[in-house]
Amino acid sequence: MMNSMNNVEFLNELVNSKFNVVKTEIINAEQMSFIVDSRDVHTLLTLLKTSGWKQLSYLSAIDWIKEDEFELVYIVFNWDRPVHIQVRTRIKRDRENASFETIIPIYPGAKYYEREVHEFFGIKFPGNPDFHKQLILENWDDMPPLLKDFDPRAYSDSHFEKRDYPEKHINLNNQESKQEKRQKRNLKSLLLRNGGKK
Amino acid sequence: MKKVNSIFTPWRLLKYLFKKPITIPFTKIFTQKNANYLNQNSIIKLNSRLDSEPREGADNIRGFHTNDWEECIGCGTCADICPTEAIFMAERLELPNEDGKLQQRPTIDYGRCCFCALCVDTCTTDSLKMSKEYIYSNSDPDAFLFMPTDTFEGQKVKEGYVKDEVSDLLDLKRVENPHELPEERKSSFVEIVRGYSKEFARLEAARCVECGVCTSACPVHMHIPQYIKAIWEDDIDGALRQVYETNPLPGVCGRVCTHNCETSCAIAVRGEAIAIRWLKRYIIDSAPDDMYENIILEPVSDVIDAKVAIVGSGPAGLGAAYYLRVMGYKVDVYEELSLAGGVMRYGIPAYRLPDTAIDKDINFIKHIGVNIKTNTRVGRDITMDQLEQDYDAVFLGTGFMKPRGLNIPGADHNRVVGAMEFLPKVREFERGNLSLEDIDVAENVVVIGGGDVAFDVARSATRLQMLKYGKSSVKLTSLENEDSLPATFDEYVEGAEEGVEFFCGNGPQEVVVENGKILGLKLWKCLCIFDEKGGFNPEFDKECEQIIEGEQIFIAIGQAPDYDYIPESIKDKISINRGKIEASIDGQVKDVPWLFVGGDILRGPDLIGGVSDGHRSAKAIDAYLYENAKKQDISDSLKAMREAVKESSPELTIRQGGKK
Numbered sequence: 007m008m009n010s011m012n013n014v015e016f017l018n019e020l021v022n023s024k025f026n027v028v029k030t031e032i033i034n035a036e037q038m039s040f041i042v043d044s045r046d047v048h049t050l051l052t053l054l055k056t057s058g059w060k061q062l063s064y065l066s067a068i069d070w071i072k073e074d075e076f077e078l079v080y081i082v083f084n085w086d087r088p089v090h091i092q093v094r095t096r097i098k099r100d101r102e103n104a105s106f107e108t109i110i111p112i113y114p115g116a117k118y119y120e121r122e123v124h125e126f127f128g129i130k131f132p133g134n135p136d137f138h139k140q141l142i143l144e145n146w147d148d149m150p151p152l153l154k155d156f157d158p159r160a161y162s163d164s165h166f167e168k169r170d171y172p173e174k175h176i177n178l179n180n181q182e183s184k185q186e187k188r189q190k191r192n193l194k195s196l197l198l199r200n201g202g203k204k
Numbered sequence: 205m206k207k208v209n210s211i212f213t214p215w216r217l218l219k220y221l222f223k224k225p226i227t228i229p230f231t232k233i234f235t236q237k238n239a240n241y242l243n244q245n246s247i248i249k250l251n252s253r254l255d256s257e258p259r260e261g262a263d264n265i266r267g268f269h270t271n272d273w274e275e276c277i278g279c280g281t282c283a284d285i286c287p288t289e290a291i292f293m294a295e296r297l298e299l300p301n302e303d304g305k306l307q308q309r310p311t312i313d314y315g316r317c318c319f320c321a322l323c324v325d326t327c328t329t330d331s332l333k334m335s336k337e338y339i340y341s342n343s344d345p346d347a348f349l350f351m352p353t354d355t356f357e358g359q360k361v362k363e364g365y366v367k368d369e370v371s372d373l374l375d376l377k378r379v380e381n382p383h384e385l386p387e388e389r390k391s392s393f394v395e396i397v398r399g400y401s402k403e404f405a406r407l408e409a410a411r412c413v414e415c416g417v418c419t420s421a422c423p424v425h426m427h428i429p430q431y432i433k434a435i436w437e438d439d440i441d442g443a444l445r446q447v448y449e450t451n452p453l454p455g456v457c458g459r460v461c462t463h464n465c466e467t468s469c470a471i472a473v474r475g476e477a478i479a480i481r482w483l484k485r486y487i488i489d490s491a492p493d494d495m496y497e498n499i500i501l502e503p504v505s506d507v508i509d510a511k512v513a514i515v516g517s518g519p520a521g522l523g524a525a526y527y528l529r530v531m532g533y534k535v536d537v538y539e540e541l542s543l544a545g546g547v548m549r550y551g552i553p554a555y556r557l558p559d560t561a562i563d564k565d566i567n568f569i570k571h572i573g574v575n576i577k578t579n580t581r582v583g584r585d586i587t588m589d590q591l592e593q594d595y596d597a598v599f600l601g602t603g604f605m606k607p608r609g610l611n612i613p614g615a616d617h618n619r620v621v622g623a624m625e626f627l628p629k630v631r632e633f634e635r636g637n638l639s640l641e642d643i644d645v646a647e648n649v650v651v652i653g654g655g656d657v658a659f660d661v662a663r664s665a666t667r668l669q670m671l672k673y674g675k676s677s678v679k680l681t682s683l684e685n686e687d688s689l690p691a692t693f694d695e696y697v698e699g700a701e702e703g704v705e706f707f708c709g710n711g712p713q714e715v716v717v718e719n720g721k722i723l724g725l726k727l728w729k730c731l732c733i734f735d736e737k738g739g740f741n742p743e744f745d746k747e748c749e750q751i752i753e754g755e756q757i758f759i760a761i762g763q764a765p766d767y768d769y770i771p772e773s774i775k776d777k778i779s780i781n782r783g784k785i786e787a788s789i790d791g792q793v794k795d796v797p798w799l800f801v802g803g804d805i806l807r808g809p810d811l812i813g814g815v816s817d818g819h820r821s822a823k824a825i826d827a828y829l830y831e832n833a834k835k836q837d838i839s840d841s842l843k844a845m846r847e848a849v850k851e852s853s854p855e856l857t858i859r860q861g862g863k864k
Contacts, residue, residue, distance in 0.1 A: 158318065162288035166316050169349050171292055175311045179297040186307060188416060195427035195849075198449055199434060199442030 013087040014038060020057060025050055039092040044078075046104065047095050051080060051112050058084040059091060063111075065119035068090045071154040074099045082113075085195060101128060101153075108133035126152040164187060241341055265364040266319045268337045269312055269352040271298075273304025275331035278306035279415035279470040282323035285373075290316035292325060294351060303421045303858050304468030314340070314348040326373040328413060329471040334365040377473025379408040381482050386701040390663075391670040393554040393634045396484065396698065396796030397459070402438070405486040409436040410470060412478050418465035423816035424450045425854045428465055428480055435483055441495055443487045448499045452517055452526035452569055453815055455561045456548055458485025461812050462692070462857060480560045488564065494770050496568050502841050503573050506534035510833040513538065513595040514826060515582045515769070519811045520803025522566065522816020524825070525574045527853075531826050531846045532838065535574050536595075540581035548602050548811070550628040551657070559635065564617050574789055583769025596833070597798050597825045599791070601818065604763035604783070604804040610652065614715025615759075619646065619722050623661045623760035624651070630664045640672055646756035647673055650725045652712050653760030658697040661758045662704045673679035679752050681707040683730045683742055707752055711744050713727025715757055724753040765805050774799070784808065789856065790824035791817055800825055807860060816854045823853040 013030055021040055022029060029041040042050055045049045059082040068077040080093040097106055108131040119129040121141040128150040131137040140146065151154050243254060271278055278299075283291040293308040310323075310332065324332055337356045345703035347708060355361065382398040389396050401406065422428065427446045429483065434443035447454045461481050512528050513520045517539040525535045543549045545562050559833075564821065570576060582588060591598050607622025621644075632638040645668040651661050662678045669676040680687060680699070686708045689696055700706070707779040710727035715724065729748030735741040765783050767775070777795040779786045784805055787793045791800040802817030804810075826846075838846075 065442040089738055137239070159289055162290075162316050166288075167288075168339045169313055169315065169346065170350070171294060171311060172346060175294040175349075175351055177298050181297045185293070185295045188419075190429075191425075192416065192430065195430045195446055195449070198427070198445045199430075199439060201842075 009200055016087070017089060017091065020053070021050065022072075023121070024053065036088060037090045037092070039094060042096045042133070044095045044097050047093060048107065048109060050093055050110065051082065051109055054091060054093070055084055055112055058086050060080060062082065062113035062115050063090065065116060065123060067123050067129060067152075069099065069127060069152065069154045070096070071099070075176045076127060078129070079121075080109070097129075101149075103130070105130035105132055107131070108137070110134055124150075126150050128153065209762075210462065227685065237833070260362065261338055261364060263364075264323050265334075265338060265440065266338055266621075267335045267364045268335050268340065268356050268361075269310075269323070270354055270356060270361065270363075271310060271352040272331040272337050272354040273309060274354075275329045276309055277304060277329055277331075277470055277473065278308040279328050279413065279417055280306070280310075281328055281413045281415055281814060282310050282416055282637065283325050284414070284860075285326045286317075287320060287322065287324045288316045290318075291313070295788050301858065303464065304417055304470070304472075306417055308413075308520075310350055311342075311351045315345065318583070319369075321371075323372070324365060325367045325371045326413070327367075329375065329473045330367075332397045333363055335361040336364040337361050337519075338364075339704060345685070353438065371384070373410045374413070374475065375472060376471065378476040378479055379404050381479060383698075386698075386703075389555065390666050390676065390702040393630075393664075393667060395459075395558050395683075396555050398437075399489050400479075400482055400486045402486075403571040404491065405435055405483060408479050409433070409483060412436075414469060417472045418468055418480060420462040421468040421857055421859070422814045423464070423810070423854060424819060424858060425852075426484075427449045427479075430481055431487060432478065432480070435487065440487060440490050441498060444491050444495060445499055447484065447487055449848060450521070450612045450819075450854070451815060452523060453482055453548075453565045453811075454828060455565045456519075456557060457812055457815075460548075460552055460557050462810060464812075464857070473517065477583075482577055483686055488561075496571070499571055500530065500839070500845070504530055504532065504845075506573070506841065507836045507838055508534075508830070508833050509835070510829040511536070511594070511830075513591045513598045515591075515598065515600045515805075516602040517544035517566075517576055517578075518542075518544055518548065518601055518603045518803060518814060520598065520603070520806075520814035520818045520821075521546070522569055522574075522804060523815035524599045524601065524800075524822050525576075525818070526569050526572070527562065527819050527822035527849050529572050529574050529694050531822065532842060533826075533829070537574060537576040538580045538582050538586065538591075539576060539578045542578050544576045544578060546604065547787070547809075550631055551605075551624065551660070553627065553630060553660050554634045555667070562726040568762050581769065583771075588769065588771050588774060592798065596829050597800060599802065599821055600805065600816075601656040601799045601801070601803040601814065602805060603814075604765050604767070604809055606764045606766045607759065608762045608764045610712065610761060612712055612714055614717045614722070615757075617642070617715055617717055617722055617757075619756045620715055621756065621758050623657050623758060625761055626661060627657075627664065630668070634667075640668070640685040643668060645672060645754070646668055646754070647675075648754045649679070649756045649758060650752055650754035651678060651758045651760060652681075652682070652725070653758075653762075654684045654689040654691060654708065655760065656691045657763070658682065658758075658760035659691050659699050659704075661760045663695075663699055663702055665758065666702050666704065676772075677754075678703070679705045679707055679754060681710050681712065681725065681727060681752065683709070683711055683733050685709040698709050707750075710750070711742055713744070713749075715765070716751055722755050722757060724751045725757055725820060726751050763809065781836050788824075789820065791821040792824055792828070797828065813860060816856075816860075821850075823850050826850070829847070 015188050025046050027042055029039050031039040061083040063083045064081040066079050075096045076099050077096050082091050120134045122127050124137045125141055148161055243578045244474040261808045274360045280293045281292050291315045294311040295308045299307045324334055335356050352851040381400055384396050412432045416429050418428045419425050431443040448616055465480045511534045517537050527539050528535050603607050607624040607778045629643050642807040645665055649665050651658050662680045665680050666678050709730050711727050711730045712725055714726040727750050728744035731743045731745055731848050734741045778793055785801045787801050791802045792800040800821045802821050803814035806817055808811055812852050
């Protein structure tokens with residue numbers, strides 16, 4: 007078993023000597039993160055795979071809505087040198103056309119992860135024949151739900167019936183409701199803000 | 205155009221009759237709940253199932269909720285944050301009504317819940333948790349809506365998802381409000397708390413979860429979450445209106461209120477309460493005078509031909525005066541001393557409550573037409589009988605301003621001074637009306653008492669000593685131990701910072717006098733203060749005696765009322781119980797219906813409690829006078845204001861002995 011710090015140094019050397027890494031972060035002895043330009047992702051993943059990081063552990067995305075970008079995060083793992091590597095990259099956040107070339111030729115298992123990312127973020131993966139197929143969400147009919155501008159409350163309201171709360175959950179003990187009184191008072195106090203005018 | 209379907213369309217559904225169902229029946233054992241359910245509801249009892257070892261949910265799994273009702277305060281923050289509106293606060297009035305708790309508990313609709321755990325992350329008390337149970341089956345859709353308790357389906361279950369420091373959504377640390385440093389402040393009467401800047405006030409306001417648990421603990425039921433939100437939205441104008449509906453002394457209360465709201469704050473369960481008092485002060489400090497014109501919708505005038513006299517211009521008197529004036533009455537306030545404000549003006553030291561803050565509040569009350577007649581003592585300059593003749597109703601809010609003495613040997617020495625004798629002089633010194641030489645403060649003094657007033661005396665004496673001698677020596681002794689002092693904790697901390705020495709848990713026995721000079725105070729260890737029945741009856745340990753040195757003794761063991769101004773003819777009709785006048789909840793005296801009382805003399809000392817008495821009495825006085833008074837045409841907006849005064853008149857809080 008090799009010393010884990012050596013692994014990090016090894017990786018640092020390996021990646022930074024060959025790629026123009028935007029930012030390298032050593033999270034701890036078992037985790038590293040490389041932020042790279044989107045054009046470098048495939049070659050970097052190829053390098054990592056040939057260097058022993060054979061397992062694609064995860065692929066997900068982050069919606070940076072204010073910056074109008076998606077961040078893709080690939081996590082790969084090596085069973086001989088136990089370091090999780092995150093390969094991070096940013097692509098343009100274009101709701102209809104955001105896309106990124108598939109990595110199936112490097113990691114065939116990405117097939118399902120890419121379907122999941124498409125389902126939750128709407129990012130297309132040309133080269134993956136099935137990326138558009140649903141994987142987890144059954145009969146989803148709204149915008150991808152992990153986009154920051156998705157409104158879960160509105161979705162719930164339009165898709166799920168609101169149940170009337172049965173009496174058994176409410177016990178007023180033959181007293182007048184205090185909750186209603188509080189709500190009425192709060193509403194009035196909001197009107198006070200502009201002097202009672204609507 | 206509407207598409208017309210063939211009448212055979214429904215037959216198409218027949219094809220599903222022979223299809224394999226999509227619904228996957230659950231026959232495998234996952235959890236104990238699951239096993240029990242199957243064992244109870246299946247006709248065939250499989251041995252493998254009966255003996256099965258159920259599989260436990262993974263660590264940190266977000267399963268069904270549990271909620272400990274003892275810990276839950278019903279703040280409703282979980283219902284507020286729920287992204288799918290799955291949580292509803294169901295009212296349970298059988299729960300005890302306590303300060304800092306609402307009688308409601310969350311009900312969760314698992315048809316909507318997305319198990320995101322935001323409710324757990326935002327829970328103010330940590331009562332709401334998620335268990336490892338994630339399977340539940342029932343053919344009745346209503347059965348998926350229930351109120352979580354500390355068990356799931358009546359069984360103790362293992363904890364699943366637990367929030368940590370990173371996922372906790374509450375900001376438990378108070379935004380610091382700069383204080384003057386002890387070394388600098390103890391040599392002057394400059395105000396200690398500097399007040400929030402806009403940036404800091406908004407940061408502090410952002411910590412509030414708007415649950416409103418505080419509102420019912422406040423004697424005047426201020427719109428606390430609402431004005432805090434207005435601060436966050438930088439709407440000082442709106443905040444000022446919300447404040448003035450329930451409290452005409454916000455600048456004063458923003459500094460010296462007993463802040464029961466903060467004690468009951470939901471954030472205080474796990475962290476530091478929202479600085480409600482300082483936020484209120486921020487509103488007043490940042491509201492320019494011309495903004496005040498907007499609070500009252502139209503200039504009020506005496507449109508009702510009825511006059512009310514108010515005796516005493518303390519919080520209760522001014523509270524009553526303000527609301528009576530807003531309702532359209534002619535109001536005269538009689539004040540014995542030269543400045544209005546009562547104990548605010550003459551009791552509380554300037555380093556806690558400067559004159560400028562009192563002026564700002566009282567000037568507005570004057571501005572709307574309340575007439576304050578200072579230097580006029582009822583009973584001396586004008587009689588009660590005269591008031592009865594000239595006015596339609598009289599409100600007494602004369603407070604507890606007389607020092608209460610201590611009956612121990614040596615207490616008649618002229619250097620044994622009552623708090624209420626000393627504090628008014630300190631304020632006059634601070635105003636420049638008295639010089640340092642006019643006030644007698646020895647180099648070493650002892651203060652008897654453990655309440656806020658005792659600290660006011662001790663800390664004022666420290667300042668005077670610093671100015672006079674350049675050093676301070678103040679000892680404070682109380683019956684209560686340091687951990688159970690009646691004074692607010694801030695007073696204790698700040699007093700200690702300023703060098704006050706504590707001799708708590710001791711009872712004074714004798715003022716040691718030799719050759720006409722005080723040498724010190726003899727103390728016995730106090731074993732207990734109250735007897736078994738809860739009456740005041742301290743017991744002492746004679747063996748544990750000490751004498752603390754000092755040339756002057758201050759007594760701050762409570763204040764007493766002064767009823768000399770009430771003539772015998774009225775005194776005969778009222779009953780006074782332990783210094784307080786007996787009256788109805790809103791202050792009306794039973795056998796003297798034109799007489800109303802409030803504040804200390806009705807309910808005991810509490811500034812904001814006095815304001816609430818004034819408000820209740822104003823409503824009651826209106827009910828008493830309105831029918832028979834001649835009225836001018838009342839405009840619609842004045843009608844609305846009259847209604848608002850009546851509607852916002854507060855109920856008693858639990859602490860004030862209100863309905864449980």
